[in-house]
Structures are given as C-alpha cells and as structure tokens.
Amino acid sequence: MVRLPDDSTRELSAGSTGIELAQAIGKRLAQAAVATVIDGVESDLGVALVDGAKVSIITSDSDAGRHVLRHSTAHVLAQAVVQLFEGAKFSIGPAIEDGFYYDFDLPNNKTFSDQDLVAIQERMQKIVEADQPFVRAEMTTKEALKIFKDQPYKCEIIERVTKGKGDSSDALEAGSADAVSVYRNSESFVDLCRGPHVPSTGRLGHFALMKVAGAYWRGNEKGPMLQRIYGTAWESKSALAEHLHRLEEAEKRDHRRLAVEMDLLSFPQELGGGLAVWHPKGGIIRKLMEDYSRERHQNGGYKFVFTPHLANAHLFETSGHLQFYKDGMYPPMEMDNGTYYPKPMNCPMHCLIYRDRQRSYRELPLRLFELGTVYRYERAGTLHGLLRIRGFTQDDSHIFCTEEQMADEIASLLDFVLSVLRRFGFSEFDFKLSTRNAEKSVGSDEIWQRSTDALQEALNRHGLQYTVAPEAAAFYGPKIDIDVRDAIGRKWQLSTIQCDFNLPERFGLEYIATDNARKQPIMLHRALFGSIERFFGVLLEHYGGAFPTWLAPVQVRVLAVASAHDEYATKVVERLVEGGYRVDQLVADEQLGKRIRASKLERIPYILVVGDDDVSNSTVGVNPRGGDVRRDVPLTDFMNQLSIDVGQAKSVS
Template sequence: MVLVLACAVGEIFGSAKLGTGTVSENEFFYDFELPRPLVPEDLELIENKIVELINKGYQITKESVDFDKARNIFSGQPYKLELLGEICKNSENPQIPVCKIGEFYDLCGGPVLSSLKELNLHAFKLLSFSGAYWKGDAGRPMLQRIYGTAWESKEELKTYISKIEEASKRDHRILGKQLDFFSFSQDVGQGLVLWHPKGAMVRYLLEKFSQTAHVLNGYEWVYTPHIGRAELWKTSGHLQFYKDSMYNPIEIDNEKYYLKPMSCPFHVMIYNSSVRSYRDLPIRYAEYAAVYRYELSGTLHGLTRVRGFTQDDAHIICTPEQANDEIFNVLKFSLYILQSFGLNDFKAYIATRPENKSIGSTDDWNRATEILKSAVIRAGLEYQIDEGGGAFYGPKIDLKLRDALGREWQCSTIQFDFNLPERFNMKYVGADGLKHTPLMVHRALFGSMERFFAMLIEHYNGKFPLWLAPVQIGIVPVSSRNNDYCKDLSVKLKKSGLRVSLDSGDDKMNAKIRKMEMKKTPIIFVVGDREIERKGFSVRSEKKEILGS
C-alpha cells in the first residue's frame, strides 16, 4: 500500500519529490516534498486516486537494475538519487531493486504484491499528515509525511479505526490539558514540561511510592548536579558517542560544562570516592535525575518524547558472581513497579550486540546476554531478541508498554555496561587481596517520569485510583449558606491526610458537580441543610452513583 500511496501522490502532484516510506505492524507512511502544504481535504483526494489505481488493476513488477539505469529512472528525484549514491558507496557495481506500477517506479527492498487487484478497496484509510525532516536531520529539508492504515477486510479496518478513536479520547496530551496536569510553553522552550499542581501531586505520589520501594530493596539514595565538566563527559565517552543528543556547552571560569544527558558518570564518581571491598558489594545507587537531551523538534510528542525529563536512574555495582541474582532481582523489582499500577500489557526484549560499534570482548557480551535471558526465563516472561539493539557498551532487557493502539513505548530498562568501569578505572579489593574491575548495571524502572505518567494517564483514561488521584474528594455546598460548614469539613479532611478540593463559588450545585466529574474526582461530598443538621454529608462517586450519606 505504501507504494500505491507514493504513486497516487505522484499523479496528483506532478512535481512531487519522493522521500522514503515505512510499513509498521498497523500503519504505513511516506515522506514527500510537495509544491504546497497539504490540507485535510487532500487526504480524501489521495484516497480517491488510490481507489482509481486499484481499480485499474496494475501489475506490480520487481526487478534489479544496474546503477546507471537506476540513476536514469530517478532523474529529477533528488532524495532517491541521494539514496542511490549511498548504495554505490557501500557496494561496487550494485544491483538496485526497483518496483514498477504502471509508469511509476520506486526503490524496493522488501516483498511486494504481484497486482493491485490483491488490495481491498474498502479496507484502507489515510489517517493524517505531519512534517518530518529528511532522514530525521533538522539541518535537512522538512518533508510532508502522510500516514495510513490497510487491512485485509473492512471489518478489521473498522475495528482499528475504533481503536484509534478510543486512543484519541485517552490521549495524554488532551487529558493532561483537560485535567490541568501539565503544559508546554514556547516562552520556556520546546519539549520542556511545566508541571501544574495536580500533575505534580500525582508525580509526588509516584516518586514517594517508588522511593520507599527502592529503600526496601536495598538501594541508597544519592543526588548529583545538573551539569558536569567537559572532561567528565570526555572520559565517559559521551562526547565521542552521544554528543549529537547533548546540548551545546556553557562556559564557566573558562571551562566548558555540559547539561547531563544521564547520571552514570556522577554515580561512578561517588563509587570512586572511597576504596571498595568485595564485602561492600553489591552497591545500588538510586536517584531521581533531571536530564536533558536534544531531541529533534519533529519527534517531540507530549510527555512521551521531551527534551528535559526525570529518570528514576540507578546503578548496580557488583562482582561477577553476584550478577545473576542482581539482574533477576532488579527484573522482579521492575515487574513489581509496573504491576502495582495495573500495567500488565508489556513485552520483554533482549537487545544484543550491535554489529558495527561496540566495546568489550565477545565472551563478556555472550556471558551478559545469557544472564539477561536466564533472568527473563526465570521470571516467567516471554521475550523477543532485538538483534543488534544493544547500546555500544552492553546488552540490555527492555520492557515495552503497549498503549491503546498496541504501539510499544520503552519504559523499564536493565543494561549492562562494559564501558564506564574501564574508562573510570573502577576497582574493588577481592577476597584474594587484589584489585578487580566490578560489573556495572544501569537500570530505570519508570524509564522516565514523563513517559510513565503519560502511560498512566492513557491507561486509566485520566481516572486515577483513589490512592493516586490528585484530588480524592471534592466538596460541593448546595448553597452559599453551607460554605462555612464545608470549609471546616475540608480542613478536617486535609488534616487527616486526604486531598480535598472545595468549590465554594457562585455556580449552581449541579454545575459544580459536573465540573468535578469532568476533572474525574473519585468521590464528591454534597452538603446541604439536611447534611449539616446531621453533621454529615452525602457521598457521590465519580460514576454518578449516590453512595449514601
């Protein structure tokens, strides 16, 4: 379908420059440089053209051509020519796979249908469009990306569209604004979150719950700076491997400092501040760390992808003999955190050694990967191998949560690191009296507070359970003469530790109740003259049920 989309756009916009297309499990998209910005009506126009092409029943042919012929086919298509140049760099006399629909050509690397007749006219839909930098590079042209979905039957399409509609109702960006949880401001900067009191309260409760659990699981809490000297990031390797995601340096006392993209070098400095014995290990340092990473503006998405965020960052430093138990225990801890919030729809991935860029011996990688597999199997989890998906410094376990559309979002991560212990000369004195290099494991259970919070909003549709709700009880006076009693009631409830909101404004009682229902307040106390006579209140649930008085 992605090829047909490109063909249709090419026929409608004769001067369209073709980028690339991608197909995922449920959707597809294609990037174009077009002579004008798209408008919503264009989606229907393109859909009609796709229907027209399918009705013509064109054959789809696939062949391999030499470089000169490919360059001739795609003359006038600068993005395709750039891709051809890259293929030529990596291979002598390359054979270029191309697909043809009628007179339309495109580069083609994967399997294709033999004919457009195989497509169901009634089982596809174009969903939206957006901007996207060519190759994700903010220094390259901004193209227009068209999204769509295609299924084998009309019923499957209808089911998926219903999921999209349900997901849009649960969209954390919409609910976050409606429930007054957070906002963004161009005056502050893109991808930088402003937490409002109600959102901050939920965040406080998340942090308090997790912090207590960390202490009970043997972690020691630490705090580290937001910036570090350039030399620190040079030693850690971040300036070599991660600089594109770091902000430009600031200069202090003629020295360069960088905002931290992660906390690991700081935790290493704490470890190296004393001589360590094998008897001290394992050491587990934990921190809620504010970190800053430069994400392309086109990739920013509500709370799920931001430029400033908070990691529940921790590092486990242990002996090789302790690694199996430490990995299993931290995996169990991850599952406990997720399941405590009712988040059970996730999948485990084990990311292995990248093909071209990694450090550490093959034996180290194989041993660490087997430890990760053993922990996942021991925990009773199904898993998938993410071939080559590990960081350059070690393999990892990723637990990816699924949202209402089945899209996966990485949250919990457990990551071996063969890099920092060597770079920072980390040592411990073993039972043999000699110095040894410890193993180091990075891990984050929420992943980032922002992304985890977004997942919770969408999971609960904004209706947080009573213990997690920013406001647990709303108080509604029937009339203004009941306000003083309600104020006293509010004070008493707050002193008992409950989170309470009193609406003593001039609106009618029903309007006040509706506002509290819109804010998804779990319990509402309604107080009128009769309730005051009984020195009580009527109780109404967020489900609009009268629970008693």
C-alpha cells in the first residue's frame, strides 16, 4: 500500500516499482513518468516502493521532470564525447535553467569546434536510439575510485564527498559520504551521479547542443580551464521548438542590435571598449528619463548636488574603495600636487558635502541626489553592451539620517523606487537581501546586525517576499536589490538600497542631536535606475524598441498621400509641435506604402496619413502602432487621444 499526493491510497503487490504504480494509475501517466518521489526523496522509477510510503510520480512536463531529462541528457553528452574523443576527461554535468552543460578536459589542450558539436549531437542521437538503460549502483569509495581511475576530476569529487568537504554541486554528482552512487549506461560508460535518471536513454531525444565555452574547474580562476558544452533539452519536440523560438525572439530584442537599428547610440572603436556615445534619438529618450527622475526627486525632498569626475587618491583611501577596488579603477594620474583618480562612485564626495559644515538633527534626513558619471575599469571579457559598461551615470542618492529614522526612511524609499519603476512599465519585482561577507567587509558585527535588521524590517513592513543572498553585500553594508521582470519574463537587477554605518565612521560624519550630543548619522546609498545606461538597455529590451509614447523619440509622423497634400501635412505637423509633441513628416516623393513601412520599422507610435478628404475636413487618418487604422479622425480628437496616451504613459503595443 502506498499513499498518493491526493492522500488516496493504492494497493500494489509487494516489490512494485514507481513505473508499475504509474501504469496502474494510467497509461498517460506511465508514458510521461520520469522519476518518483518516495517519502520526499527523488528516486528512479525502477526503485521498489516501500509499504506505507508517500509516493508521487514526476512527469516530464514538470520542472522537476525536465530537470531529470536534462541531467540524463548530460550523461548522454558525456558518453558521446568520451566515445568520439579518446582520452577525454569529464568533470561535472548538471541540469540548469532550460538545459544542461557538461565540462570536459580534452587531451593536448584540444578544444571543441562547431563541427565537433554537430558530430557529438549525432552520436548522442544514436545513444538515444540504442535505448540504453540507466543502471544505478552504490559502492564504497574504494570501488568507485577504481572505476574512475582514469578520471581525475571524478576522483577529486569522490574524495571531497567522502571526506565530508563536498559542496552541493559535489553531492549532486556523487551522492553522500555513506555510499557513492554511479549510473551505468553501457559496458564502456559509467558516470558518477546521485540521480535520479530516466529509466533509459530512449526517453530522451528532444535536445540541442547550443554552444561551447571555456569554464574554470570548480569556478576557480587560477584552476584549469575546461571545455564546457551547453545544451537544451525538453519533454517534446514542440517544447524544444518553442524554446528555440523564444531565444530568437529574445535576440530580436537585444538592446545592442536595437540601438544600431534605431540609431540610438553607438560604441565607436576609437573611443575604447565599454564607452558609448549617445545619438540624438537615444539622447532624447535619455533626457526624458533624466527629466522624469529629476522631477520625482525634486518632489521627493531630495537636494540636487554636483561633484567632479576626478578626486585626489586620499579621498578613496579614506572611503576604503582603493583598498577594495583598486583593480577596478582607472589608473591614477600623477600630478605635481598629488595623485588623482577618475571617480568610480559618488558616495565619498557626498560625504564631503555633508561634512563641510556642522549638521543639526533638524536637517535630517538629508537626501542628496546626483546624476553622477563614474568610471570603472571592468575587465575586458565582462563588457556587455549597455548592461556592463566602463563609463556610466548613476542616479545616485545618499541619505543621511538618524538611526531612529532609518527604518522609516528605507520603507518610504521602497515606495519611491517602486513607484518610479512602475512609470517605466515594470510591474513585477523580486527583492533580495544581501548579507555580510566577512572576508570582504569592514565594520563591527553589531553595526552589521543593526543595519541588516533595519532593511529586513522595511521589507516586512511592506509585506514583501524576499530571498536572502548570503555574503553578497557591499563591503560597507548590507543591501536590498530589486529585480524587475520584463515583458518576456526575464529578470534584471536594477535598483539597490544600501545601508551604511561605515562611511560615516570613516569620514567622521556627525550631527548635533536634541540633547546637544554629537552623534554619527547613518548613510543610505540608493540607486533607482542603477545606471542610466543599464536601465536604458533594459528598457530597450523590455519594450523591444517600441517605447511608450511619452518616451518615443518621434511620437507622430505625418505622411501626405500625394505631394498635393504635403502642405496640409505640414500644417498638421505645426499644430502638433505647438502642442508640445515630437513630430516629423516624410514628404510624398515615395510610395505611401513604402513610407508607412519605413515608419513602422522605426516603431513610431502614431503614423498620420492625410489625403484629399482630410484636407477638406481637417481630419487625419490614424495608423497607431499595434492597432487598427482609423480614417477621418478630426485632428482635435486625435490630439486629445494623444494627450491621454502621453499622460498615462501607456504603451500602444
């Protein structure tokens, strides 16, 4: 007798397995089954069920089921590589989001080519056709080391696990210290693994190898570089096809591609890596973003400040940034009166503004705001369009407050941040609390505890779900990071709210409290866009280039049907420009259809077409982005509609 997830029970003959249970329940289920969960432990379908156990069946179309498929496909990949490349060493091959990878070490530092990938994939298909069983065996460390005597990476994992030093990825590979488990597919191929796996390779097949990449063994930069093959695997042909289609769609939204297509900005090679110039069309969008940000900050009680791009090295010694981030800073300029660095952040300068004179508790919270441009020497291989760039502008704010004010201030900051993000079309957020990394931080335990508690309290007060990222804090304090979900469900980290007791200490910041005592303020670091460049890149991908009307570089384009109507079209343009809109016109020296097509490709929110009827009746034909054409619309009506659209910041898409 076993108990099912719906709490019903089912009688089975003694020694029955998961697959027999699935068959007893239904044919469909048996076909989709890839593994079982017996009393909370994921197991192979072929494992005998214990009397009274709580059992559920994992099907291939669930997250857990796909995980099993992907991990099993990784084993097939390893087998194919070992067959095709003599002397190949294989290390680890986990399932990951949407797929799997496997890391290999090929003899003589050989690397995989794209052609190799094709051959490997063909060999994998043969292994699938052969329908090899996944046969589990458990054994002692000694036996396992013997089996894998030619596989040094496997031996290292076995030794780590049995010595109790294994981490989660090791455990995934080898099981526990008590018994090492392996899965055998054939006489010649066996892999270390905790499982579970599908019963046989015939259950697999909807996969594709995607790319080759270098990857460090155990993620250690100083360790050996392995060859990693990435693949994707799904429960059906259609699920695989959908995934590949999603990738294509994502590629069309790539902000680097859209930036070129839409003439928004560029990265001239002559400028150097990771440095962008903004073209007029990108520039107007950026200006609108900045204008909106300034307006909100003005209304939010922030004081605007400006600071220079360079500072004397002493400043960054005081702040501690030189100690922690010297490698990430542009190199120093030696001058006759000292050494100067381009600033990699704005906070120390804001501290100097605070410290310039004596402060009273009556001034707190003091909220300083700056669109501050900073320079960081990101390592060459890490640059990525606007998302990782060397010169960028932060919408940076530092709030100096008392410890008593801190929790309220953080709570209202959360409101402020979310309200601004919503205006830019984001509605789903994930929150992450990053805590102290003892090796990369300054300050006392007590201080860290107090600031972590304050952040936590603010999140709880808003009833927000959040995850904890251990040891991911900045060196000076813990933080809340806010991820947004974009239009196609991808997560982007944008905003950050950081608590800092350390910079006030280092800079000797003080205020005079009600009791006339000198006290140290708390400093909150806060960036909402993060960097304007990065935020812009995320917005570009979020909207796929189709910016909402309030942000669109050209909001309306007017097209005359024929040259005879150009004059009227110009009048329409003038009316709209007077109304404060960004409007242009393409004269009728080319086919109307062609001009419409060109304008659509530019993702202009509204295309107005005017002809004979419109000239006589003061109307326009409205062709909105993503909507249906309306003829004979009075111009005044269109302008009302436009004003509503812009006011509501609604994207016509």
